[in-house]
Amino acid sequence: MSLSLAEENYLKAIYHLSEDGTKDVLTNALADSLSTKAASVTDMIKKLSVKNLISYKKYYGVNVTAKGKRQALQVIRKHRLWETFLVQKLDFAWDEVHEIAEQLEHIESPRLIEKLDKFLGYPTVDPHGDPIPNGKGKIVIKPQIPLDQIEEGYKGAIVAVKDSDSAFLKYLEKIGAKPGKKIQVISKEAYDESMEVIVGNQKVFISKEVSKNILVTE
Amino acid sequence: MSLSLAEENYLKAIYHLSEDGTKDVLTNALADSLSTKAASVTDMIKKLSVKNLISYKKYYGVNVTAKGKRQALQVIRKHRLWETFLVQKLDFAWDEVHEIAEQLEHIESPRLIEKLDKFLGYPTVDPHGDPIPNGKGKIVIKPQIPLDQIEEGYKGAIVAVKDSDSAFLKYLEKIGAKPGKKIQVISKEAYDESMEVIVGNQKVFISKEVSKNILVTE
């Protein structure tokens, strides 16, 4: 019983907008997120509801069921594995891969995903640092703290970045800051909370604007 | 002006059934090949015709136009590059990749295909030995002769296989015969045209049934 492309996209959007199933999602929010109209959302919501993938109470928003969550996580797993492939193997920049992965995530072949996962060395995070659900749909999240809450003398590594704005990603690229890289905090300015850090082996100054969007290990 | 999934599939089928644009394709042949009904074929044919991708005269079959051929070759290029990726990088067997490539060939991103091509080292043939059209849609074909027309003493290499039946491919796998492998003809039996050949460094007997489906260099 496999899902259509549209069904997968709705399910994924609901899962994300509900913040991993914790909040209910409103019709208009979903319409905005999917660049469609509220009427279309209502139609699709009814279908997913009949299939027991989401729970829906008229006028009060929707959320994924356990079954829907499983399916959403499979799509997310595929999306993030493909993004990892595009960046690591095909040499795409982080900010170019989203649209392509958006297409690739709908390819149906469990064997393909298994083999891709193996080929990539069973990665646990994608190029943005977002966790990749495993084959059973489990997400293993390492604790991650925004860099702006870190004190002088810290040593650790970047695990993820929050903002996915292209200009921001390009800036990070330039200073060599990407998930997996080691990072040290040399000094922190009390006045504006700007920091001097070592990332890779380069010393750089970063503003609070930037540091709050970089997530690091404990 | 990009094509829908169905349009791409029709175009590709027409191109293949017309033997690269040399013969006209009949409605029923197309319906069989696409596992659909003649009425559906007629409908789609009209659409492709309006878009100038095929030329169509009622009751007399269709063929690709120059524009349609270009598009068909792009899809075929993508299909064969993905098959190559699946076999060479993800370690699939030849006979498992067709259906997956059938999905992957519709992913739209010229940059993706360029980068995939580079990643694979600009291959000229896919795992079945079929030529991969280049970025401009040109096919570079090496001369290829069915092995059953070859005489004793020949030394050359396998360039392709004709039959794509799974059992046949598995048999070839077993005797180590795949495109790129060197092959020598030790002896040929006049009575049934069976042959003794060395492929790789293994000596094997093959029937005419098999040899006529193996294509080799001049």
Place this chain on the structure above:
DNA sequence: GTATTTTTTTAGACGAGTCTAAATTTCTAG
């Protein structure tokens, strides 16, 4: 060269997914 069979096309319908416009329900200001 007419009759029968085969192939192709047309006519009309359907499901998926979307839309606009109108109706309904819920929210919110005063």
Place this chain on the structure above:
DNA sequence: CTAGAAATTTAGACTCGTCTAAAAAAATAC
């Protein structure tokens, strides 16, 4: 607590790709 605003749902229509059944054209048989 009620009127107006905002959000959501319903009604009806459209496109895409498909189908079945019937009509039309072409091929074939005798």
